[in-house]
Amino acid sequence: MSQHSRQHLTTWTIHSGADFGRAIAEIRARRHLTQVQLAEEAGLRRDYLAQLESGRTVTLLEHLLRILRRCGATVTVSYPGDDGEA
Numbered sequence: 001m002s003q004h005s006r007q008h009l010t011t012w013t014i015h016s017g018a019d020f021g022r023a024i025a026e027i028r029a030r031r032h033l034t035q036v037q038l039a040e041e042a043g044l045r046r047d048y049l050a051q052l053e054s055g056r057t058v059t060l061l062e063h064l065l066r067i068l069r070r071c072g073a074t075v076t077v078s079y080p081g082d083d084g085e086a
């Protein structure tokens with residue numbers, strides 16, 4: 001997973017389900033949310049969110065990312081910097 005700043009955003013380039021999970025975990029931490037709180041906001045079970053964050057429940061996501069990469073696409077996740085700086 002690569003991470004860089006651009007115009008007050010932190011951006012993760014997603015190559016795998018594990019990258020996606022790490023981005024979720026970091027954004028959740030930046031928002032000062034527990035897994036329980038974010039799971040409730042998202043309508044998920046906390047244990048499922050934990051699996052996503054650890055990259056264990058990502059089979060469908062892995063397939064979708066592979067399809068997008070084969071088509072030449074890049075998938076990124078962006079999040080505003082905490083203090084105007086990322």
